[in-house]
Amino acid sequence: MLILLGLIAVALGWALWTKKLLPSQLLPALLIIAGAGITVKGQFLGGIAVLVIGIAWFAGKRKPVNQHQSRAYQLDQARSLLGITGEYDADLVRAQHRKLITENHPDTGGSDERAAMLNKARDLLLAELTKQQP
Numbered sequence: 001m002l003i004l005l006g007l008i009a010v011a012l013g014w015a016l017w018t019k020k021l022l023p024s025q026l027l028p029a030l031l032i033i034a035g036a037g038i039t040v041k042g043q044f045l046g047g048i049a050v051l052v053i054g055i056a057w058f059a060g061k062r063k064p065v066n067q068h069q070s071r072a073y074q075l076d077q078a079r080s081l082l083g084i085t086g087e088y089d090a091d092l093v094r095a096q097h098r099k100l101i102t103e104n105h106p107d108t109g110g111s112d113e114r115a116a117m118l119n120k121a122r123d124l125l126l127a128e129l130t131k132q133q134p
Contacts, residue, residue: 008033028058075128078121090129097122 012029015021021029037046079085082096101118104110118132 022061025058025061028054028061030054032058074124078124081117081121082125084125088125090126093122093125093129 006100012021012026016023016026035047035050035052035054037047038050041047055095082093082100084092088091097118102108103113104114104118106112106115
């Protein structure tokens, strides 16, 4: 039993250290483990109740979803959307955007969302190019 408790402590410590578990999630996680232990000991109703409380508490303490993607990922997506591979310059970005926007513009039967995505991709790549210039 002591070995199992030691392994649980090591696993929780590792999860905290690697930031897989937030400090605010530690108490709900311990409550879930306690509920599992109570259930295994044969007190099913009490154990299940503790498990449900721990799980509900833990669910309320989840990590917020990161809404911001990395800059490199955004640039890759923008290049892919505009069909640009390899080295590129501002003229190529504008040419690819012009070609695709004429096909996807809302006035020519395209969608507003697609046109907005193309415009955002163009703006992102052009901004990155101006950042790189000395």
